[in-house]
Amino acid sequence: MNVARKLACAVVVAVCAVSLAANWLAPEGYAKQFRETPNAPPSHQHWLGTDDVGRDRFARVLYGTRISLLLAPAAALISTALAVLVGGLAGYLGGIWLRLARGFTDLFLSLPWLFLLITVRALLPLNVSPMVSVLITFFVLGVLGWAASARVLSTSADGLRNSDFILQARASGLHGPRLFFVHVLPNLKPVLYAQFWISIPVFILSEANLGILGLGVAEPMPSWGSLLRELEGLISFREEPWKLAPLLLLIVVMTSFQLLLSNEEVTA
């Protein structure tokens, strides 16, 4: 493990640890409105100031980080599982199944995902709690985000299908699900890991994009997306630099993920 990767690992672990300690570090919570001091600058009471309605920005960053960092991997897990189901299986089966899966994947990739997300989000039930809305948002991201990974996995599985050790396994009488789970899937692991790690920052940014459009996690629950919406007023950057804190944190975490990811990709 090189120095950069160690550093990245330390950053991700530290950020996760601090966000998990949010209840202790910010006991007032992310939703309490200090209405007498909206848009306040950093102070002893509010380390990163307050937002438009007087909520403590530091608390919101901590809780938002927790939500985005915990649920993005969950969404990545869903999308990777779906990618295995579609891409991995199609690659293993080959022939018409592979062609069908690739056609379907290409069709899915060609869809404008942002509009698709907005449409799906609009069709969801309205009366759900903020926590459920968070889960729904990331679930939708996971369910819609499998196509790129499936394409990679189908190619890898297709390559494995014609490999010598699979031929030998077939010759030994192994076939069907047992061949897939015992010989194909374990050999897809490096690609799976790489796809999983790639998906995490993609989903964090996707949620941020939805949040910027006001369609992400429901209020008053914070997420990186909703926190980044505060940056819409470009003119205030120099006047209120503390508003950049969520953006800086996002950049640091994304960069750390990329550094962690490089090694996985090399392995793959």
Add this chain to the structure above:
Amino acid sequence: MKTIGRRACLQIAFCFVFFSLVLTADSALAQSGGELRFCLRSEPKTFDPLLVDEDASLSIRYLTGGVLVRVNRHSQELEPELAESWTISKDGRQITFKLRHGILFSDGSPFSAEDVAFTMQRLMDPALHSSTGDSFRSGSGAVSTKIVAPDEIAIIFPAPIAGVDRLFDQVAIMSAHSPKKEAAVLGPFMVAEYKAGSSVLLQRNPNYWKKDSKGRRLPYLDSIRLDIQPNRDVEMLRFKRGELDLINTLDSDYFDRLASSSPGLAHDAGATLDSDFMWFNQVASAPIPEYKRAWFASGNFRRAISQAINRDDLARVVFGGHAQPAIGPVSTSNKFWFNSKLKVEPYRPDAALERLKADGFHLQNGVLFDKSGNAVEFSIVTNAGSKPRERMAVMVQEDLGKLGIKVNVVTLDFPSLIERISQKFNYEAAMLGFRNVDLDPNGQMNIWLSSAEDHAWNPQQKSPATAWEAEIDRLMRAQASSVDPKKRKESFDRVQEIVAEQAPFIYLVNPNALSAVAASVEGANPGILSPQTFWNAERLTVNGTTRASR
């Protein structure tokens, strides 16, 4: 002879210099207006003044169109323009205008009653689909015109229209004979150049009829350059750099930033006629649980919600103090139509809880339950991207949380929101705004009549679902069919009282009219009615020497 000749030469030279100076000074006075520059937030959809129905085209129509009468944007009084005077018949079906003499269109063609007749006939042509024309449709039958004399015209309607004279503020008179059609105008400016997606250049109308008190021909400005710029950040940056002279409407965030850096340039004209409000879905066929429908149909429940919302906080926190807590359908700025007996619903969570208890609700472990034991929870939908509304929804969420009510805030893209609230009725509560440009309550007929499409809480009813809606229907029809302003006011005052008692709409705030005017602009007097900053454009001047980076 020699001496006389020299003296004569001197006198001639003196006279020449004197008159040159006088002429130059006069010319400088008449031509010293300069160029005014500001932004349109979207592309103008049309230059036809009778087809205008969006902000950009409205601005151009205001600056170029000549009207028979004009609502003074400051005093809110109706003032004569192309018409010297007018009379309305006792039955309210006919209005007769006496026109000014010697007025020319921008292309030099003369103005007469024929042009008014032509404009009205075109405006009321069903094939034109003019939204301006729709406000004149009072009943079955056609609108007719009768030219009494070259300078007098009567317009006859099939049924009386209350406040008909004020509607002519929106009707820009077109030339019946000019080959230039809509390009021939009677307003202070005329369109000189249009670059799609970039700008519209308006130049002074050389034939404009108005003069100032000193006899100088208006407008003072040489031209107005309207840059098409939808991005408000860019608009503000350009204003700060001195590239723009006006920002017609500002958000409170931008306003506060400008006011802190350049206090003299930011103008708060007070509460507009606009309002932000929320309402509950009362549609009988709506796909919501029966017990929730019962909550929303209860006047006590709606009033309790209204009492539990801290409007002062909404105005102070969300709008930085640049909004007024709303009282009802009419803003306090609407001097004539506002019912001054009504007051802002005070923030009284205790009273709200008592009111709910009267309906069988009870509080248990911090959660409010109805008499059947259902926890009180509902969602408020609003449009994504409207920061003030999202902030208000979050604050309402917290206020109602203190009563043990769980509110889920849902932001939706606008088409999805409209589909839910107007077609599928698949929502529980909604928060939106009403952009009101009309002082007269007739402009709100489409909201208050129970049969109307925009009767948001329960639209298109075949017969009024409640007694108070039937009463509103009756009062609104009564005010619309009367020409007596006093009787109309009495009817609409009662409508406002019923709305305050029943709270079908829970009015939250009336945002203020915020604008920015550069120091180089002289004569500006921003008001609350649109167009806030350039309503007196003909009397504005821009001093080029004071135009500098701000």
